[in-house]
């Protein structure tokens with residue numbers, strides 16, 4: 234297989250697997266977005282767009298890249314033959330075995346093939362799709378990596394935050410409160426200093442996957458990407474900022490975030506987000522980057538990973554559920570057989586399902602309580618469901634069947650108020666939106682057979698899969 238540590242090698246690998254479709258002449262205004270959404274819904278191939286309608290050639294966009302396990306597996310060192318809960322389990326084990334792979338410092342690299350100097354910077358030269366019809370502007374950064382260095386700790390961070398074009402040399406970078414890039418910005422701002430920043434808009438697949446993952450603050454995402462791809466990420470020093478930039482990236486912007494006051498921050502949004510809704514236009518929340526240098530490869534390829542209405546997603550499965558699975562076990566919940574989410578971004582999201590093999594009275598409620606409060610389950614959570622391990626938790630129909638038939642409502646339902654919420658929570662009443670953060674309530678649903686009289690619970694009236702397979706192959710229906 235091709236070397237997939239940069240976007241071009243990865244594209245070659247996708248082509249070898251017949252997982253790539255090339256398109257020419259598509260309109261940047263909504264057509265790229267609609268094709269990306271349909272492609273994701275169909276779990277179709279990755280889409281590589283070239284020569285946009287009415288736009289000079291030479292700049293390309295790729296989207297619908299990580300939609301299937303078959304394509305994402307090779308990018309994170311997981312067998313492309315795994316899918317569903319088996320993939321998630323392999324991912325959990327890989328995550329637990331993490332060892333940093335230090336970056337390889339290099340001089341030069343393909344990223345330096347072309348440059349725009351400060352007075353030449355013109356972001357409108359890049360074809361930027363309007364990803365969703367009500368987006369407030371062109372989002373240059375969706376599948377991007379925002380590189381910063383924390384002024385206090387010196388730690389390098391790369392995170393995916395949405396990036397909207399504000400002017401020919403300005404973009405807004407929507408780092409939400411608490412995110413690592415935001416913490417660095419706040420510290421620089423407190424000191425009255427600009428924060429140096431670089432943004433990669435197309436890069437090796439592992440670098441993107443690491444950037445969008447909720448990793449602990451002490452993890453360097455470049456080193457994590459090295460672990461995923463099995464080789465160090467080559468980085469060169471950016472001339473303007475001194476920050477490490479991937480030497481084999483496609484496009485990199487360099488510049489700074491001035492220590493802008495909230496009231497000076499521009500309008501940003503609306504934008505179609507991962508719960509499946511547009512978030513409103515916001516003012517006074519989003520730092521602005523002044524772009525001072527642009528580097529790009531010949532015929533550069535921007536990675537588009539717009540959030541989409543579920544069940545379509547930029548990811549194949551709820552990878553964040555693996556982290557919650559690990560956290561449940563670390564908290565001492567025995568016999569957790571799987572964790573899943575149906576409305577997910579990087580976190581398992583507002584509909585999380587846990588499968589356990591029940592061992593004692595109260596076991597299922599304990600799993601619910603921990604899941605609602607653990608780091609990976611709290612942010613953006615809402616409904617938490619626990620089911621027995623005969624339920625296929627990746628199948629919504631099976632989960633609904635379990636809730637509908639096994640939940641003893643009076644004992645099995647609880648509401649917990651005032652838990653950490655995501656800024657993307659659509660059902661938050663306007664008066665509860667506070668600049669100091671949001672909270673929302675959790676519904677805990679125990680859909681396990683009630684433990685105390687489990688032996689008397691009616692038996693399921695279905696044959697086993699193995700028996701049906703055997704009889705089916707005998708009679709060939």
Ligand SMILES: Cc1cc2nc3c(=O)[nH]c(=O)nc-3n(C[C@H](O)[C@H](O)[C@H](O)COP(=O)(O)O)c2cc1C
Pocket residue numbers: 375376390391392393394395396407408409410411412413414415444445446447448538539540547579
């Ligand atoms: C396409 C995409 C867009 C995202 N947009 C944002 C965003 O605008 N703001 C944000 O805070 N997080 C956003 N995220 C989630 C962050 O990437 C994620 O929380 C990541 O862990 C942040 O890195 P950090 O933990 O180093 O701060 C986005 C993720 C993806 C994949």
Ligand SMILES: [Mn+2]
Pocket residue numbers: 390391392413448449450452454
């Ligand atoms: Mn981080």
